Amino acid sequence: MHFLLTEEEPRYQHQRWVPDIPGQRQVHRQTVRHGRKGQETSLNGPLGRTPVIPEPGSRGSEMVLRARPGLVPVSARPVRPVGFGARPGEGFEQQPDAPLGSHWRHGGVRSLMPRTLDGQITMEKTPSYFVTREAPGRIHGMSPDTKLIVVVRNPVTRAISDYTQTLSKTPGLPSFRALAFRHGLGPVDTAWSAVRIGLYAQHLDNWLRFFPLSRFLFVSGERLVSDPAGELGRVQDFLGLRRVVTDKHFYFNATKGFPCLKKAQGSGRPRCLGKSKGRPHPRVHAAVVQRLRDFYRPFNRKFYQMTGQDFGWD
Ligand SMILES: Nc1ncnc2c1ncn2[C@@H]1O[C@H](COP(=O)(O)OS(=O)(=O)O)[C@@H](OP(=O)(O)O)[C@H]1O
Secondary structure, eight states: OEEEEEBSSOOOOSOOOOOOOTTHHHHHHHHOSSSOTTOOOOTTSOOOBBOEEEESSOHHHHHHHHTSTTEEEGGGSSSOOTTSSSSTTSSTTSOTTSGGGHHHHTTOTGGGSOOOOTTOEEEEEOGGGGGOTTHHHHHHHHOTTOEEEEEEOOHHHHHHHHHHHHHHHOTTOOOHHHHHBSTTTOSBOTTSHHHHTTOHHHHHHHHHTTSOGGGEEEEEHHHHHHOHHHHHHHHHHHTTOOOOOOGGGEEEETTTTEEEESSOTTTOSOBOOOTTSSOOOOOOOHHHHHHHHHHHHHHHHHHHHHHTOOOOOO
């Protein structure tokens, strides 16, 4: 699942910009939509609109968004804005009283956003925001106009994907089954983050205390793979962008088993996500999968009701 946050009319003051990368400015000029062509925002001037993505499962959407001119991923910067989701604990999820949290007290997180031209969109995606209790209030405090994009996939597949990622970094990790259940095949262990993150309805509840549903777009992680152009069409509409990215931009890479970009923005070369994205999952016993499916069903249904979308996981 991913999460993307967009600011429509930022009212930033006292900006502290990060430097441009060579060649970036030309890209910027091509991508200005609303502002005067080539006009750069001044220190106290308006900023481009700013989206952020939190999620569990975000690279897929990031790649797709990279195809779209006018979106400036924060990670494209040579200096990642410290404190804006650069590393766990540095963004909206950080405790205000933590040593690195001083930017919250001084209203500095907004000053850490990258330099953007008038009318441009800067995106930020940090998986943990969606599941962090404090994040909605803080993001709302920064800008109540923020647009939020959440990419969700079947929580069972998501949990196995999460486990696969941890396993790749932690040899000797206990089995998926041992982590997902207490006492053998006892109750599902909701304290395990791979399980807890998939309780989308609960996390969304927390966000709806601060943002109305109309500020959200929910993207299906499954359709992002089966029909990337279709899902990205919805994203472009949601952001008020002309539909520039279409199915002409993608091809299905049979070796990878996933869609890839025919031409990545900036390089003009085909681009797939890295090796760690879309890699095989370890085999998980069918009974374990079924137990988890049963566990998530009521939460999924609640999520479908809350969002008005049936993601077809059950
Ligand atoms: N086009 C394309 N190519 C490759 N992978 C794709 C694509 N679209 C979506 N996905 C799915 O994205 C999953 C990886 O996302 P992550 O959440 O792990 O990314 S992130 O590290 O949090 O940014 C990754 O999960 P795994 O299959 O478990 O690796 C993919 O299923």
